[in-house]
Amino acid sequence: ERFGRGRFRSSITSDPVQEIMTAVRELATQRRGALIAIEQRTPLKEYADTGTKLGAPVTAALLQTVFASKGPLHDGGVVIREDIISHAGVIFPLSDKHEGWSVKHGTRHRAALGLSEVSDSLVVVVSEERGTVSVARDGVLTSDIAPADVLKALKEAYAS
16 A cells, blocks of 8 residues: 555666676676666667566666576677666677777677767677686777776766
8 A cells, every 4th residue: 555655666776887887897807698778868779678678777686687698688798878777688780890900899899889880889898718707998998907997987977
């Protein structure tokens, strides 16, 4: 009876930057691969529609659950629009770049770079093999970056 009165209602007021950062740190520590795209001005609907619609608030727990599971959403990426995880299990376009490419970069990295080549999204990649974090933006993949640099990139993405 009390649920309808709003007494137990909780609202997510967490900062999406901190939630994403917490999830990325934990996923990297556990060596769980992840691919997280933060939509900017370029709509990602075309790609998001290849995944499963979630429409859930950004939380570290949900991001960790998506990527730590062995379910169908694990292999794709997530699209985050403002403070909402709009879709999971999303297929991003793969980059065709071969120059400067390394064996340490797998399909997740190619997908991150590919999406950053066709949009203004910030794409964060956690390597399953090495437990490192990379960021793709404006067609450039910056590999194995420090947590402070990931945090800076996230803050910049949310400031714009």
